[in-house]
Amino acid sequence: METQNNFKTLTCEQVYNIWISEPELIRILDLRPRLEFEQRHIPGAHHVTPENLFTELQSLNGRLAILVTGDKSEEALLSNFKDHNEFIFMQDCQRWFETNKPLTGTAVAHQNPSPQDWKEPMATDIIFYQLFESESSTYTYLIADKTSKEAALIDPVLTTVDRDLKLVQELGLRLMYVLDTHVHADHITGAGEIRKRTQAKTGVSLDAGVNCVDIPLEDGQELTLGNKKIKVLATPGHTNTCLSFYFEGMVFTGDTLLIRGTGRTDFQQGSSERLYESVHNKLFTLPDDTQVYPGHDYRGQTHSTIELEKRHNPRLGGGKTKDDFNKIMAELKLDNPKKIHEAVPANLACGTQPGASSLHAQIVDGISEISCEELLKHLGKVRIIDVRRPEEFNNELGHVPTSELITLGPELTNFLEKGDRSEEIVFTCRSGGRSGQATAESIRLGYKKTINLAGGMIRWNELKQVIERN
Numbered sequence: 001m002e003t004q005n006n007f008k009t010l011t012c013e014q015v016y017n018i019w020i021s022e023p024e025l026i027r028i029l030d031l032r033p034r035l036e037f038e039q040r041h042i043p044g045a046h047h048v049t050p051e052n053l054f055t056e057l058q059s060l061n062g063r064l065a066i067l068v069t070g071d072k073s074e075e076a077l078l079s080n081f082k083d084h085n086e087f088i089f090m091q092d093c094q095r096w097f098e099t100n101k102p103l104t105g106t107a108v109a110h111q112n113p114s115p116q117d118w119k120e121p122m123a124t125d126i127i128f129y130q131l132f133e134s135e136s137s138t139y140t141y142l143i144a145d146k147t148s149k150e151a152a153l154i155d156p157v158l159t160t161v162d163r164d165l166k167l168v169q170e171l172g173l174r175l176m177y178v179l180d181t182h183v184h185a186d187h188i189t190g191a192g193e194i195r196k197r198t199q200a201k202t203g204v205s206l207d208a209g210v211n212c213v214d215i216p217l218e219d220g221q222e223l224t225l226g227n228k229k230i231k232v233l234a235t236p237g238h239t240n241t242c243l244s245f246y247f248e249g250m251v252f253t254g255d256t257l258l259i260r261g262t263g264r265t266d267f268q269q270g271s272s273e274r275l276y277e278s279v280h281n282k283l284f285t286l287p288d289d290t291q292v293y294p295g296h297d298y299r300g301q302t303h304s305t306i307e308l309e310k311r312h313n314p315r316l317g318g319g320k321t322k323d324d325f326n327k328i329m330a331e332l333k334l335d336n337p338k339k340i341h342e343a344v345p346a347n348l349a350c351g352t353q354p355g356a357s358s359l360h361a362q363i364v365d366g367i368s369e370i371s372c373e374e375l376l377k378h379l380g381k382v383r384i385i386d387v388r389r390p391e392e393f394n395n396e397l398g399h400v401p402t403s404e405l406i407t408l409g410p411e412l413t414n415f416l417e418k419g420d421r422s423e424e425i426v427f428t429c430r431s432g433g434r435s436g437q438a439t440a441e442s443i444r445l446g447y448k449k450t451i452n453l454a455g456g457m458i459r460w461n462e463l464k465q466v467i468e469r470n
């Protein structure tokens with residue numbers, strides 16, 4: 001590894017080789033002016049300013065930061081960071097732009113709008129796979145932009161995460177998003193597990209009550225894959241927070257619109273009226289040749305089109321009125337899905353199974369205690385309560401992602417008195433003192449699985465773990 005201006009460097013080709021083969025090991029931070037970044041940048045790169053670089057370096061989670069600079073002036077600004085070894089400069093960044101390596105950005109989008117590409121996107125510049133999980137007859141979709149290699153998974157199932165991620169890796173894709181059309185009742189989502197194993201962000205409806213989601217989604221929102229967009233369509237009815245996703249002439253309809261059918265509307269705040277309106281006002285207004293890819297199929301069918309469903313869907317196509325549809329749905333007498341009591345709570349926690357955290361705690365002075373390293377392995381699977389004062393929760397130490405603020409004193413006591421004594425909770429504070437008191441109090445009140453986080457936020461920050469600040 002060469003040094004230049006006392007900084008470690010890798011060549012453009014070395015960075016490209018890591019980027020293409022082991023993207024999860026690196027985080028590319030682009031220090032060029034924002035306008036230049038927006039025009040064209042390496043897919044997956046993040047724009048940073050020298051001022052916020054320090055914060056970025058605290059969120060690396062063991063990855064190596066590769067810094068992209070435009071000229072020497074940005075490097076000069078970084079002299080304060082000379083002693084840090086979490087980052088490496090990419091030497092001669094210009095070569096990336098000159099040697100036809102993958103790029104994304106507004107200027108890239110404008111460079112190649114050949115009319116042919118618009119007519120036949122599937123044949124030319126997207127990657128698409130329909131995957132099937134047989135126990136719940138669920139379809140999972142992998143979509144990607146071929147140029148930038150940015151990808152998204154829609155409705156992955158926990159039990160088939162290994163298969164899905166292997167395909168992503170084999171295709172050399174960079175997974176950006178894991179999206180759920182809704183809080184499923186028949187299977188556990190793979191979203192949380194995939195987030196743990198990649199850099200992908202999870203997305204589900206803003207109103208679904210999934211606190212651990214990275215991107216709460218709203219109607220009309222757009223997510224970028226290279227120079228393409230996934231458009232979010234709110235299509236409530238099967239549940240009150242169902243979404244569909246539109247991408248390049250395809251619509252992923254979850255359980256809103258199935259092939260010659262619809263999802264049920266009799267639980268999870270479902271409504272046959274709303275489902276009818278969602279299909280007629282949102283999905284049936286898409287172009288007739290839009291390909292329809294549903295969340296399930298139980299009869300071996302793979303896809304349909306908006307036109308076919310408008311004409312032949314026996315529940316709400318072929319001129320069926322809302323009253324017809326309401327009557328049909330009211331007369332369906334369906335059993336609850338076998339997994340509903342397991343799946344819904346797990347999916348509200350991004351697909352982690354209740355009680356599955358299996359934290360390795362030590363007993364210190366009569367109370368259970370875990371290290372920050374141990375908690376990190378179980379982030380997202382266990383409830384974390386920060387017992388500091390509100391002003392401390394967002395101070396320079398920040399707070400552990402997914403943690404909730406319930407201040408030690410009357411507020412915490414009140415919470416514990418009403419709570420479930422069998423719940424597993426990790427308490428944290430600044431250094432471990434107040435959270436130790438909180439753990440002791442919870443034990444006094446009959447809690448069986450409460451644990452103190454040793455060293456608190458001071459230790460968490462020393463280890464350079466990810467923090468959040470509101």
Ligand SMILES: [Fe+2]
Nearest residue numbers: 184185255263
């Ligand atoms: Fe569903």
